[in-house]
Amino acid sequence: MNEKVAIVQVKIPHYREELFIALCKRVPGIKIFHSSYLSNDGLVESLSFPFSNEHVNMTEVRGFTLQKLTKQILFDDYNYVVLGLELKILSNLLIAVLCRIRKIKLIFWTHGYNVHLKEKNIRFFVDRFVKTILMRMAFKILLYTEYGYKELIRWRIPARKIIILNNTINEKLYEFYITKFRTSEKIIGSDKEKLKLAMVGRLTKAKKIEILIDLVVLLRTSYPQVSALIIGDGPERERLEALAKVKGVEDRVVFYGTINEPESLVPLLMKADMMVQPGAVGLSIVTSFICGLPFITFQDAGHGPEIAYLKSDCNGYIGRSLEDIKEWIIHNYSNKERMEKLRQGCFKVIEDEVKFEYFIDRFVSAFQ
The missing domain is CATH 3.40.50.2000 (Glycogen Phosphorylase B;)
Structure with a gap:
């Protein structure tokens, strides 16, 4: 497969390293963009990875995240861009819109809607409204498990776009x-x-x-x-x-x-x-x-x-x-x-x- 793919992560936790190694073997054109940093909880174990990756700077302001990677992704002829769907990651929202303009195939790798929002208040409807628009824009949606599938269908996300990954580790x-x-x-x-x-x-x-x-x-x-x-x-x-x-x-x-x-x-x-x-x-x-x-x-x-x-x-x-x-x-x-x-x-x-x-x-x- 000769496709060129950018996968954007805030950081690369230890349990994702095997996945990215395997993906890069299957699709040599994949590159992982991330802003990993070491912490005391063991989530990120290394900043040196045995697969194609690029470390980019990240800014956090009042709970929002901005990764400085727009130029690297949008102007390097990628066929697909894989993003998370957290509304607090402002750079992902910007890239999603620009991918749509430049006709790059946009893929969201996501839990779906925010399951922690139980009460139907303003936050609930903002979450559903914005994510629904973005997911309808997407070429594909990589859903972690079937857990959020029915709600996506209720909000009229086309089933043909959804791939249920069944998130796991290498057994x-x-x-x-x-x-x-x-x-x-x-x-x-x-x-x-x-x-x-x-x-x-x-x-x-x-x-x-x-x-x-x-x-x-x-x-x-x-x-x-x-x-x-x-x-x-x-x-x-x-x-x-x-x-x-x-x-x-x-x-x-x-x-x-x-x-x-x-x-x-x-x-x-x-x-x-x-x-x-x-x-x-x-x-x-x-x-x-x-x-x-x-x-x-x-x-x-x-x-x-x-x-x-x-x-x-x-x-x-x-x-x-x-x-x-x-x-x-x-x-x-x-x-x-x-x-x-x-x-x-x-x-x-x-x-x-x-x-x-x-x-x-x-x-x-x-x-x-």
Whole structure:
């Protein structure tokens, strides 16, 4: 494929590097424009990437972002331009309009509408109105999952423009280590005393990790040696460590910091029995399912589109309250057959819906 494609990102997080490597192999004319910077939460691990990319300057003013890349994209003969659809990124809005004028094929890579806007106020209608105009202008829309698809159709976005990617990570990077640690000694749900919960992600307020600490406290009555493995880092870590101490479970809640490498992450997760993410769900659900861990979260927690993969009582559970989740865990963990069925439900999602190769195929299909 000889198409020339510009993909614009604010920054390149570690979990996107494999995607861009694969895309650039399939479409050699791709170039990634970004304004990546290192931070203490492990989201961006490097500023040197093994694929075609260009770092551009970025300005942030009062919550709005402006990347200085208009000339590089619009006057370098690109056939396609792939943009995010966040209204706060003003440079993307400008490029979208100019692409329309210059007849460059515009592709939005997006969640769709802002699902966090529940109340139908001015912000809600501005979001829907502006994004509807932009998506109708677009050549294609790359939707993360089916999560926002029905709303796009209700707002009369043509279905022929929409490609559902089923956002994921490269499961093959985990396979060797999973095989190595999947031993006959690991009998799911066999030891009622040693229930292990895991959480993977950045330690931010949106993740509501204090609820996981409360869950450990509640479960101690049934499982005296219950523990939680918290894998990640961020601005909330110090507060959460102090909270675990106040709750008397500092020896039960273990903070491991950021671990992104499969060879280090898999051994930890293979010791766990379930993944619990009280707050906003993202790609951690895919990691959970790759490792066969049933995934647990709460309703109405401001989830990302990956929540579409979670089916209650099939591969995890969406709970109504802390007590509800506690009872669900006790009910299921005590039954080996039920736990194995949940595990198989996790593997089925990866095999049937969210394999990395499918993700790449769907992405590349936008350029055909």
